[in-house]
Amino acid sequence: MNPEYVVMIVNLVIWTGIFLYLWRTDKAIKKLKQEIEELHLTEKLD
């Protein structure tokens, strides 16, 4: 196999992983924000 494609595939796998991680963190943040808004704590979010 051509080493160029190996590099590209490895790289894309890593990036996909990172974006999945980002996406999950983003979802968690949204959930937390919602929870905080329900408790009326928004003034603490400086």
Added chain:
Amino acid sequence: MKQIWLIFLKDIQQEFKTRYAINAIMLFAIVTLSAVSFSIGAYTATTRVLAALFWIILFFSSMSGLSHIFIREEETQTADTLKLVARPSSIYLGKFFFNLVLLVLLEVILIPLFIAIMNFKVVSFQIFLLTMFIGNFGLAGGGTMVAAIISKASTKGALFTVLSFPILLPVLISGISATRKAAESVKLMDAQNELQALLAYGIIIIVASILLFDFVWNE
């Protein structure tokens, strides 16, 4: 200054009565040395391998005893008593000097044994002894600080080696290299890089430890 001396004396007195750390360190050194000697057998190792073996024995033996000084204070609940009467920096330095003495004693035993058993030929004792002397400061300085850290943790034994190894690795690397040069050449200048690195490391780690010790020691 006086406090450092008093703490040092107190630890010597205590050690003299229990002989815990010194026994642990010496036995460990002798056991590893004989294990290494057995497994190598009649095969004559190169100076490179011997220098590395020497430092590995030295490192792991000191790991078995250097942490004791703080763990003892913590386990017998005397840490607060000591804290009440002493400044943090004098505690660190007192313990540091105790560990330094412990290391010197270890080397007094280990070096002749190693040279005799492993057939390690030192060409330049000047380089060799200087390496040991300067290296001790780094080993004792870093070891004492990590000992203080782990004495506050719940699992102590294995953690000490895990935490010290990356911190003390510069000493190990330069020490091995300088020891190899001591067996290969007579000129002091050849080991200049390593000795400078050891010296700088010793100074930096001791200064950093004095500055950081306050945070470990005070709740």
Added chain:
Amino acid sequence: MLNAKMELIAEKIVKRFGHFLVLKNISFKVSSGSAIAITGPNGSGKTTLVKILCNLMAPTRGQVVYQNNSQKINREDIFQYIGLVGPYLQLYQELSAQENIDFFARMRNLKNYSARVKQLMELFNLSGREHDAVKTYSSGMQQRLKYVCALIHEPEVLFVDEPRSNLDQAGIEVVYSILQEQKKDKILVISTNDQEDLTLADQIIRVGVA
């Protein structure tokens, strides 16, 4: 240190362990010639407060100030003025009583303390066993030896956590006489749950109560 007027001031002490609030805004002031008692249920932070006052622990917020004739004493020098007896302070078990005493006295920069030590040892009925290792002592004797170690330098501020623990009737009486003596012209801080001990105090600080 004759006629010294010591003051111990606690200013709005707050202590958190992680996010757990132990002490909320404790403030008080004591000066030479009076006693203060800290009381509260178990786990309410009595010991924590004593440790903070003795500089063994840093408060999360607020500060502890020691003043000598209205001169603020440096944090680093406080140890020369205070003595503390408590169940969490142990002596060096392998060393003899004399060695322990010597160590603590010298750490506090004392020179001629042998007469004082002899007097205290007699008072606490420990004479004759100075050279035995502390680990051979019974717990009551160790408690008495702790008092000796805390009193060699005639501390301007004496902290006692649980004054009665491990002591027999005779021991308690000796301790009481010492505490009475202390509050005459110096500062006494006791931490206790015992109602009788509270009668010693001029001021009572209650911790852990809403």
Added chain:
Amino acid sequence: MSKLWKIILYTGLALIIVGAFVWAPLEPKILKEYTRIFYFHVPVAWICVLFFLIAAYYSFQFLRTKDLLYDAYAKISNELGILFAILATVTGSIWAKVTWGSFWNWDPRETSIFILLLIYGAYFSLRSAVEQEDRRARLAAVYSLLAFVTVPFFVFVVPRIYFSLHPDPVINTQGKIHLELRQRVVFFSSLIFHTVLYLWLFQMRKTQVKLQMILRLYKENKMLEE
């Protein structure tokens, strides 16, 4: 992070892939067809050093202020650091197998990243060994800073003692490899975009722990009031 930034980042990353594989020529002498790896391996390795420094910074901040939020930041910085250190080690050793013939050679860079991994590992084993929260934070911060002061030795001492197999095109300018303009452009933009991407990730995690902390404080205060 705003929409615009996201678009810039995505197109930038796409352009880097195109640039690395199509636009920039191969380095003919040493790297040959492995030139491509260089554009992605180096940024990852650089990132784990960066996170190590960030962790030291937040550890210092924690010791200064005793605010547990900084400890949480130092912790996530170290978490990401260990993740990228593992990535860099794995990709690097595959590369090493192809070019130098073995997975591990104890070349200075490999040694350094190995030490970095050891430090990260020690950091987390220390954290797991201390139960009380603020004590754990303090000890971990002290250890971070202690490890931080030994870094110069790995940077200056190790390379003097062991010789390097790594190509040194950026740091060592009179060196063996000469990079063309196009290669430089791709390399540096890749470095920048990777850094931005990872810092973004770090920022998101920071927001997450901050929100968690606010919630937790709120709940604990409520419990105390009851």
